Amino acid sequence: MFYWPWAFLLFLILPVLVFMHARHNANAAIRFSNIDRFKNCPISWRQRFRPVLFWMRILCIALLIVALARPRKGTKIENISTEGAAMIIAVDHSGSMGEPMSYNGQELSRLEVVKQVVADFIKGDGKDYKGRNSDMIGLVTYARFADTQCPLVHGNSIIVDFIKNIHLVEQRQEDGTAIGDGITLAAARLQKCEKQIFDENAKLQSASDKGKKKDPNFKIKSKVIILLTDGMNNTGQYSPIEAAKLAAQWGIKIYTVGIGSEQQGNNGFFNMMMPSLDEDLLNNIASITGGFYARADNADQLRDVYKKIDKLEKTEVKSIGYVDYAEKFPPWAKASLGLLLLEIMASATIFRKIP
Structure with a gap:
């Protein structure tokens, strides 16, 4: 069960973020006088997989929302x-x-x-x-x-x-x-x-x-x-x-x-x-x-x-009956934090963009 189930309402934000990302995905530009020589350049694997960073950020937010809802397991005693x-x-x-x-x-x-x-x-x-x-x-x-x-x-x-x-x-x-x-x-x-x-x-x-x-x-x-x-x-x-x-x-x-x-x-x-x-x-x-x-x-x-x-x-x-709860949110929070750090490191290294 979840202590704060209303936190799942935050999932409604995710489609909005995806929509905004698709609509306003404007890339930064560097001015060149002539771009003919760049037209035939092949697309590298870094360029192909760079959108993964965005989906990593979305997954990170989703995991954080689950952690915020505080999943926990109850044992009746x-x-x-x-x-x-x-x-x-x-x-x-x-x-x-x-x-x-x-x-x-x-x-x-x-x-x-x-x-x-x-x-x-x-x-x-x-x-x-x-x-x-x-x-x-x-x-x-x-x-x-x-x-x-x-x-x-x-x-x-x-x-x-x-x-x-x-x-x-x-x-x-x-x-x-x-x-x-x-x-x-x-x-x-x-x-x-x-x-x-x-x-x-x-x-x-x-x-x-x-x-x-x-x-x-x-x-x-x-x-x-x-x-x-x-x-x-x-x-x-x-x-x-x-x-x-x-x-x-x-x-x-x-x-x-x-x-x-x-x-x-x-x-x-x-x-x-x-x-x-x-x-x-x-x-x-x-x-x-x-x-x-x-x-x-x-x-x-x-x-x-x-x-x-x-x-x-x-x-x-x-x-006297009562329920003893064990908190299960730490793994979700740790996974969210780990994914965020991985996304930041990847965007700053192998998927780094100039500008």
Whole structure:
């Protein structure tokens, strides 16, 4: 496209210049008393090609007019800014999570059902969940010890792969339910997420737009821990209530989800008595941080809990479109200038006329 297309009206001058040149092409003369001896002189190639100078001047003006119209190429750019949640999924993978639970007509372990539902919650299933495509999501697992399985990342396919690889603890000395440690580790990850985003944006800015400040593409709207357990806190370095208070101090909301029966039963995995679900503790943790507690005795209830969280933690995506233009007039201007210089040099040398 052209920034000043009206400049093409100047092309109307060119036919006028050609007409004037043809009409007033009077040559300078030198007086001779007798020109008979010049009548039979052959016409040289310089004389034949001298009119080229005029057409070079016309072409020079035409190129200059195109440059004046400022040709430029536009590239449509869409800048997407997202305000989403920084979210840690904290999953209990102690031995009691091996207890059976029905899911879509199949008998699976509680942990396998949790993995299925959480994966649908993150990537979307086309029915109940739209997917958390624009959020930063991390994964923490805990039994006797808490571990970071995946730090906060963008891209739901990455986190879903880690979720699929969660397994029950295999050693008896690793079994237990350290709810306080799980909360503390998840909260520590979330507390540092602003710095993580700042560092990512700084790298992108230095790599692409040096010296040009740019708004971050992702802003944290809320910090959330989704804590899932089927037991009570029975080990760990940190108290769950103190960990919840620390999370609240850092502006982190905790949604607690209790799975399974409130009654004690036999845990076939280690042949031990399965601890009861401490609903009072889970309620207190959620209340301290501004979240909520929900109980899920089956897969459908678990899906309903995650649907509720999905509706509460909404993501806002803002799209700003604009066109970035690259100026294309310099080659036209340079060609015009080069042609003008060539015409001047030719008229002063090989096509020089006397007088």
